Amino acid sequence: MAPARAAVRHLPRAPRAVVGSNVPRREGLEKLTGRALYVADLDVPGAWWGVTVRSPHARARILSIERDLGADGARAVVVTAEDLLRAGRDNVVHLIADDQPFLAHRSVEHAEEAVALVAAPTREEAERAAARVRVRYEPLEPVLDFERAETIHKTCAIDKGDVAAAFAGAARVVEGTYRVGHQEHAYIEPNGMVAWPRIDGVRLVRGSLQCPFYVHAALTRLFGEPAEAIRVAQTSTGGGFGGKEDYPDLVAGHAALLADACGRPVRLLYDRAEDMVATTKRHPGRIVHRTALDAEGRLLGMDVEVLLDGGAYVTLSPVVLSRAVIHAAGPYRCANVRIRGRVVKTNTPPNGAFRGFGVPQVAFALERHLDRVARAAGLDRVELRRRNLLADGETTATGQAVIDAGASRQALDAALKRSRFAATARAHARFNRRHAHLRRGLGLACFFHGSGFTGNGEIRLASEVALELLEGGRVRVLAAATEIGQGTRTVFAQIVAQVLGLPYEAVETVDPDTALVPDSGPTVASRTVPIVGRILADAARELDAVLARRVGRPPGRPWTRRDFAGAAALHLDAGGERRVTARFSNPSGQRFDETRYVGDAYAAYAWAAAVAEVEVDLTSFETRVLRVVAAQDIGRAIHPRLAAGQLEGGLTQAVGWALFEEVVARDGRMANGQLTNYILPTAIETPPIELVVLERPFAHGPFGAKGIGELPMDGGAPAVVNAIADALEIDLDRLPATPERIAAAWLAARPERRRA
Amino acid sequence: MRGDLAALEVLRPRRLAEALAALADSDRPCPIAGGTDLYVALNEGRAPARRFLDLSRLDELTGLETTPSGLRLGARTTYTELRASRLVRRRAPVLAEMAASVGAIAIQNRGTLGGSLGNASPASDPAPVLLALDAAVELAARDGRRVVRRRVPLDRFFIGYRETAARPDELIVAVLLPSSALEGWRYAYRKVGTRRAQAISKVVAAVGLELGARPRRIAAARIAYGSMAPTPVRARAAEAALAGRAPTSAAGRAAARALLAEDLHPIDDLRSSADYRALVAGRLLESLLGALGGFRPGLDD
Numbered sequence A: 001m002a003p004a005r006a007a008v009r010h011l012p013r014a015p016r017a018v019v020g021s022n023v024p025r026r027e028g029l030e031k032l033t034g035r036a037l038y039v040a041d042l043d044v045p046g047a048w049w050g051v052t053v054r055s056p057h058a059r060a061r062i063l064s065i066e067r068d069l070g071a072d073g074a075r076a077v078v079v080t081a082e083d084l085l086r087a088g089r090d091n092v093v094h095l096i097a098d099d100q101p102f103l104a105h106r107s108v109e110h111a112e113e114a115v116a117l118v119a120a121p122t123r124e125e126a127e128r129a130a131a132r133v134r135v136r137y138e139p140l141e142p143v144l145d146f147e148r149a150e151t152i153h154k155t156c157a158i159d160k161g162d163v164a165a166a167f168a169g170a171a172r173v174v175e176g177t178y179r180v181g182h183q184e185h186a187y188i189e190p191n192g193m194v195a196w197p198r199i200d201g202v203r204l205v206r207g208s209l210q211c212p213f214y215v216h217a218a219l220t221r222l223f224g225e226p227a228e229a230i231r232v233a234q235t236s237t238g239g240g241f242g243g244k245e246d247y248p249d250l251v252a253g254h255a256a257l258l259a260d261a262c263g264r265p266v267r268l269l270y271d272r273a274e275d276m277v278a279t280t281k282r283h284p285g286r287i288v289h290r291t292a293l294d295a296e297g298r299l300l301g302m303d304v305e306v307l308l309d310g311g312a313y314v315t316l317s318p319v320v321l322s323r324a325v326i327h328a329a330g331p332y333r334c335a336n337v338r339i340r341g342r343v344v345k346t347n348t349p350p351n352g353a354f355r356g357f358g359v360p361q362v363a364f365a366l367e368r369h370l371d372r373v374a375r376a377a378g379l380d381r382v383e384l385r386r387r388n389l390l391a392d393g394e395t396t397a398t399g400q401a402v403i404d405a406g407a408s409r410q411a412l413d414a415a416l417k418r419s420r421f422a423a424t425a426r427a428h429a430r431f432n433r434r435h436a437h438l439r440r441g442l443g444l445a446c447f448f449h450g451s452g453f454t455g456n457g458e459i460r461l462a463s464e465v466a467l468e469l470l471e472g473g474r475v476r477v478l479a480a481a482t483e484i485g486q487g488t489r490t491v492f493a494q495i496v497a498q499v500l501g502l503p504y505e506a507v508e509t510v511d512p513d514t515a516l517v518p519d520s521g522p523t524v525a526s527r528t529v530p531i532v533g534r535i536l537a538d539a540a541r542e543l544d545a546v547l548a549r550r551v552g553r554p555p556g557r558p559w560t561r562r563d564f565a566g567a568a569a570l571h572l573d574a575g576g577e578r579r580v581t582a583r584f585s586n587p588s589g590q591r592f593d594e595t596r597y598v599g600d601a602y603a604a605y606a607w608a609a610a611v612a613e614v615e616v617d618l619t620s621f622e623t624r625v626l627r628v629v630a631a632q633d634i635g636r637a638i639h640p641r642l643a644a645g646q647l648e649g650g651l652t653q654a655v656g657w658a659l660f661e662e663v664v665a666r667d668g669r670m671a672n673g674q675l676t677n678y679i680l681p682t683a684i685e686t687p688p689i690e691l692v693v694l695e696r697p698f699a700h701g702p703f704g705a706k707g708i709g710e711l712p713m714d715g716g717a718p719a720v721v722n723a724i725a726d727a728l729e730i731d732l733d734r735l736p737a738t739p740e741r742i743a744a745a746w747l748a749a750r751p752e753r754r755r756a
Numbered sequence B: 001m002r003g004d005l006a007a008l009e010v011l012r013p014r015r016l017a018e019a020l021a022a023l024a025d026s027d028r029p030c031p032i033a034g035g036t037d038l039y040v041a042l043n044e045g046r047a048p049a050r051r052f053l054d055l056s057r058l059d060e061l062t063g064l065e066t067t068p069s070g071l072r073l074g075a076r077t078t079y080t081e082l083r084a085s086r087l088v089r090r091r092a093p094v095l096a097e098m099a100a101s102v103g104a105i106a107i108q109n110r111g112t113l114g115g116s117l118g119n120a121s122p123a124s125d126p127a128p129v130l131l132a133l134d135a136a137v138e139l140a141a142r143d144g145r146r147v148v149r150r151r152v153p154l155d156r157f158f159i160g161y162r163e164t165a166a167r168p169d170e171l172i173v174a175v176l177l178p179s180s181a182l183e184g185w186r187y188a189y190r191k192v193g194t195r196r197a198q199a200i201s202k203v204v205a206a207v208g209l210e211l212g213a214r215p216r217r218i219a220a221a222r223i224a225y226g227s228m229a230p231t232p233v234r235a236r237a238a239e240a241a242l243a244g245r246a247p248t249s250a251a252g253r254a255a256a257r258a259l260l261a262e263d264l265h266p267i268d269d270l271r272s273s274a275d276y277r278a279l280v281a282g283r284l285l286e287s288l289l290g291a292l293g294g295f296r297p298g299l300d301d
């Protein structure tokens, strides 16, 4: 693909390409050598240990909480909702609906909900004391099945064209219902925080998190204190995947409440088992498709119902739902679309953000459904997609005309070519004839992902970053975007260095700390590079202009390090500002009608197609993924190696969700909350992954870049499951496609297979 | 890790007699070999005991050797040792194959045969292989000043869910494989786990056949399964269905029918379903018999 780089004009050219090269990763050596400090590594003299007392019931009234701590009483503190209210705290985790308490008060709405907090000098003492906190419950009938739940957290709807007329005039209508389950983030480092009591009017919390200013907002609300009285700093973080978007608010609040109660620092560190059972997961869902086709297999009408299980509290569910609904019709052309979305309440731990944020669920449903549509229409599945994929400038379900939508076809062509799709299918047919007990198959999925917050979210966020001049011609990036393993620090330094024409090493980055950095928004929604990176590039241009003006040279020309240092010194000596700041300016002029769901849902989309090749063993019904080929248009790879890491990692996570990962619940409690029985793919299960990276630049992204973090998670699962369905000539409509489900579908396909 | 490691006490005897004396004590310690099963419990805060008896210095529990009656495998034999042993690879290659399917390298380095038998999990991978090999367990205990040993055939060792015929004062010293099971027999093994490494078995099967040459007949069969009942089990009905028959797909199918009708009692649990286990147990048997008997099982319809 010839990338039209000329479209990106707002940035100066640099003599040496920093952007686009694989510079050494910023925190790489620290992590490799074990010097990076994670929250559990912090040496905090005098810190006590915190423990959370959790509900064993999915729904219950709290009758009483007794805390006869016996001999340990003198050396332990307990905090309940009553204590918190008595101290005048606001028992609300501030997010969207403000319905979740820090500590359950009078009733519990889900199993593992926090009911009391305990701290003591050592872990053993804290655990003993926690065991003596007696909570009496009156269990109530919980709602556990989301398909029967009646309480609605949020609905949203898309209406485009005239769906009734489209169905009335259809040559064929195909229906299907698809279901997906929870997914656990399984980041390598569980949640954890250390909180200090109020010292000199400031409460400090440090820990593992994605969004320092979310935690900051939650603590400000909890304690009813001004912004400067709360300070939140990130420690080295072992992964997040969305799992550290909102839950750290709760952990931080708990740690801070305990620190307040005992007057000492408190460490609140979850172990794997607590993290798995108590924290958020991907939303399970049921998606129903009704699709109208004309005689040539073109999509006339799409009628989609999206139902998600939000769990007990609203948390992030409304925005997960709106992203799911907006992506539910996929990267396809269809003039008549009706989508209804609903996220409901169940008495289960709240589901939250997870890489993809609602899109993997709807992409699975749609791409599985299109294979079924192709079969019903007697069309080849590739041909069906090719006829219906968007072309440049055509509109999505919200009526957004997308200038580069044709990249979806380029991705499809590239994936087909790299996988040698047709030839591989023929080879599989030969293989299947030769092997009595093995079946190979191919699966395809086309998908897209909007970069940044949905709708007007970025306009409301109004993110801000700063650049600071240091001695010796160095520049420091100040932003709240967190490094969670994806390379934030590295790519930020690259972007700034490239704009200024400075070497990569001349740009420093810091661990986000709300006392030091401006609020550049949360590290979510594939927004770090396209949104925050773009604001950083703007800040760098501003800095360049300021210094150029100071020394009387034209702006937009690369600096030598010496000239830059000289100009900076001159500027500072003359009393110039050390910092320049920049704010989100909505460069694409994006506008979205949030009540009618019409307009520019995202400033940019990344486009992709994936092909999976599988082998299913007919003795055990186990699936081996032989190969995944994915072609993805990401605008511009700022750091090709890190970009590939994101794509490979996301596809691997998708393989796990497709084949293995399943939360088994008993009475609303996760029963397989250990890595023994919650099955993640290991190295052996990770297929060879071949990437084709397409770079059609996004005019308003830094150097043309779009968001890529979530994209690969969206399409891997449908590609894999479509391949299994192809291999065995069966229908699969549920994730994960475990051997148990594959065997059942294989038996159902031909009842005579079920022999005694 | 939950629970308090510092509160635990560990005895580290160098001689078997000393270890057995500790077990004869009223405050009896819990034996620990590789610790790969026990540490899971410790990590979850479910320490089975406060006192432990570390077996790692007991040389009497090591060694792989040929004896007049067959092979003797010390209880402390690890999976890595089984995989590396020429003796095992020559005389009981199925054991090496099984060992390669356990956990991953780190677990293979530490996990032992004695630990697996002592743990008596119904999902043990070694158990069905050792049952098919007609193994016996050598146990030792202290009787006053003497060390007394006895042998229990493995098919009488597992007496209930995680319960064995060993008394609490006994240690597993060795696993014994009789020559009669090593000469003239062929074995096949397959584990179906939750994934391909670091996995607990959902279904695990081992099949041994003694084939007569002319006419080609199955003289005898020993078949065993794991994860299909409260204990690892011998599939005697399936064995009986094969005895005296020619190795054909029809015989395989008859054995699978008998297996599912009489030998196995699968359940639904966290890892799998009874239906799947039954289906796959039957198909595994046909496929393993096909591999040993040189026929093509009819599973492809």
Ligand SMILES: Cc1cc2nc3c(=O)[nH]c(=O)nc-3n(C[C@H](O)[C@H](O)[C@H](O)COP(=O)(O)OP(=O)(O)OC[C@H]3O[C@@H](n4cnc5c(N)ncnc54)[C@H](O)[C@@H]3O)c2cc1C
Residues within 6 Å of the ligand: B030, B031, B032, B033, B034, B035, B036, B037, B038, B039, B040, B055, B061, B075, B076, B101, B102, B103, B104, B107, B110, B111, B112, B113, B114, B115, B116, B117, B118, B119, B123, B124, B125, B126, B170, B171, B172, B173, B198, B199, B200, B201
């Ligand atoms: C990550 C992981 C993966 C695993 N994968 C597998 C697998 O794929 N297949 C499989 O079968 N198992 C697996 N296991 C289980 C375990 O590794 C094996 O059962 C192993 O053989 C246990 O041996 P050990 O020496 O570590 O036992 P230990 O933990 O030391 O002991 C286990 C039990 O046996 C008792 N015991 C130990 N030695 C003796 C003795 N000589 N006499 C009497 N009692 C004794 C102990 O008191 C204890 O009750 C896995 C475990 C883990 C943690």
